[in-house]
Amino acid sequence: MARIFHPRSALSTNPLKQSAPLGAALAYLGIEGSIPLFHGSQGCTAFALVSLVRHFKEAIPLQTTAMNEVSTILGGAEQIEEAIENLRKKSAPKFIGIASTALTETRGEDVAGELRAMRARRRDFDDTAIVYAATPDFSGGLEEGWARAVAAIIDALVPDRGMEHVGSRSHQVTLLAGSHLTPADVEEIVSLIRAFGLEPVVLPDISTSLDGHLGDTWSGTSLGGTRLADISRLGRSRHTLVIGESLRPAAEMLERRTAVPSSVFPSLTGLKCTDAFIETLMAIAAVRDVPERVKRDRSRLVDASLDAHFSIGGLRVAIGADPDLLFSLSGALTSLGADIVAAVATAATNPVLDRVPAEEVAVADLGELEARAAAAEAEILITHSHGRQAAARLGLPLVRAGFPIFDRLGTQDVCRVGYRGTRAFFTEIANAVLARDHRPHPSDFGAAPIEQEFEHARSQTASH
């Protein structure tokens, strides 16, 4: 049980957190034919857009209501309406996901009310699904924004239905995917579910929109994602699988609304966590045995763990991430004997923080992570790309995880879930450890240097 610590510092140094609207935008991008729309000034959108583009190396259809001084004071309803009208004209999106920002939330706009009034008035907007999530920048981070967007999508698009529909699509299961999952993670989970003869509806599904594929034509909306028709049919699933504790409120809402039973998996990284997931899939599919591929992958993970534990056992890890990712990665590493000597999270709303296997989790910034890593003599740093300065100063290897990762390619392909993803993760960490030059030196042991007399007089030139 980790102690949650809030440093009493007025100053945030090198932020770890990404804003909530950005997380909402990311979730919205996992819906088919979608355009996320920030309700705020245009700068809010521009920064988030640049972040997303740098991370995914993709054109991102992110738009803004472009609030100005006057509309901020008088109210932004018109700006929203105009934005929707323009987006429909320009790109004909099937889905517009609105995320509020600090600016509009500080003013206190009743966007939900305004939207209801607008939709009643503008019947021409009927063929565009419009979802709104309140995601002020000053409350929570990327993970909260994502979770609120997912809840908003469910609230707006999943009809209230009776029990009788549960399981009426007998192979269908719902997968609520947390913000800590990469497109490759989602893909792996989907393939595990399919291996049991089940057909998942993923919400939101960035594995088909942000996996980095080339479309046939230019599109001003997301290039894939969950189909709206599938969202409306979530009540007919047999079961809802929820990945990430942060999605529990959304899952509870879905369960209340549809009566489809759900299971929450705070982490799918690690042997035991994946075992639990497989066990649930076996139960849902009502099978006693699992596909050969799954068995093989499990035994390969066990073998890889044996090889990697020499490097990971006793490893002093400093990690900074959103709570779900923090919990997943630290849990997997401690299962191989690592010590999480410094843990920093972005926000404290996710109760999973209590269960992070560290003595203390600081809700703070990269400055705090750097200080703690130095004080605790960490041997490896795990966080997003902004951790590179700290890693350089501390002389530690940096394993990039989370958002944003702007100085590496292929972030969408990194898979750290399931038996296969866990295996890759352990190998990645062990290799980062092995890559450090461990050549010993006399001074490591307090031994005096060798006498000059013994040295060969002529200088040697070695080719390495």
Added chain:
Amino acid sequence: MAQALQARIDAAFVEPACGVNRSKSDTQRRKGCAKALTPGAAAGGCAFDGAKIALQPIVDAAHLIHGALACEGNSWDNRSSASSGPTLYRTSFTTDLSELDIVMGHGEKKLFRAIREVIDRYSPPAVFVYSTCVPALVGDDIEAVCKAAAEKFGTPVIPVNAPGFVGSKNLGNKLAGQALLDHVIGTIEPERTTTTDINIVGDYNLSGELWQVKPLFDRLGIRILGSITGDARYRQVAMAHRARVTMLVCSKALVSLARQLEERYDIPWFEGSFYGISDTSQALRTLCRMLVERGASADLLPRCEALIAAEEARVRAALEPLRPRVAGRRVLLYTGGHKSWSVVSALQELGMEVVGTSMRKSTESDKDRVKTIMGDDSHMFENMAPKEMYQVLKSAGADVLMSGGRSQFVALKAKTPWVDVNQEKHKPYAGYAGMVKLVSAIDRAINNPMWAEIRDPAPWESRAAPGQVPSGRAASGDATDFEDC
């Protein structure tokens, strides 16, 4: 086989200082210790391997392997002998003999040219030239080539004639030692000597183990003059004949070298170990006593005792917190030589139970030590086949295997913790400080939470009825149900 080489091999086998040899009857001794290897059941290294292991830690020399590619190409940069300075020893040099070289008999010329190139490019203090099977078979005279090259280029060029097929790794060690005696030791006079100059023979500074012990010498004012060959400079090896005492660290490999240092240069020697607390103390004590006997100041003895007392107290205090983490755990030790007993007493002192120790490469006195320490010989065994070892470990006959890299995967496949204690390891475990490191490594290995996880059955191996979603997983359920996931 060249007659000179055969003579050297014969000499190596009648080593009078060798414990095994001494314990043999006359008839046995005449047979030598050339144990014929069993085709299909041999796994150890060859004589070339042994020779290179013994000499390559001379860090500023060039080590040139004369042969077809495999000998060097498949084996270079695989040892963790550490250097405090020069890195030339880690650069791999070979003549990479081609078919044409062999058929046309160009080997010697190619070797000569290779020696010239290596000297031109790197100006090493010396070049060690290692023979291998093919040049030995076709009759390349590497000793003549080395002699000619040394004269021509003004740099010592030392022939190391230990082609793989003449025997085991151990024989290669001995032949390498002989090469040092014949060509290197005694060729350079030190500028100054002290009454506390020593030789350390048979330590290769693997992962810096020599440096774990060196601070103890530093504090006693003892100088390592001749190092054979851990972190050695060529000059140090050449000056080894001026040391006052030789400490022989790995008894079997270089015992002839130690004996001949005594015969030729009157340097008394003793055999000691830096593995384990009491062994380290004993080695320091003997070393100081012998130095004083040879003229070092008598106050060395009380200073040595004070150092031992302080260091032993320190290491015991450092080990104390580890005791509850390792006490009662059962160790299977599969190593050999002095390590078969030197680590045992230290582990026993921490409350660990040694369920078995292998007596490979061990002398009669090693065996006696084990009997003394463990009460009887019921825990001693010779070799253990991987299959048998797997069974022992799989049936939980031991909590941890301590061995060399070869049995690593036997342990791992039996889901049993494993600690590397052989020469390929990457952690230094020598001296007092090394003991703490070793016990920490054991602690880390056996207490890793991974073992419990991977020994648990897979979900499909347990007998839950199908069709029931495991309870307690509903979104509205108790959050603590997933304590670990």
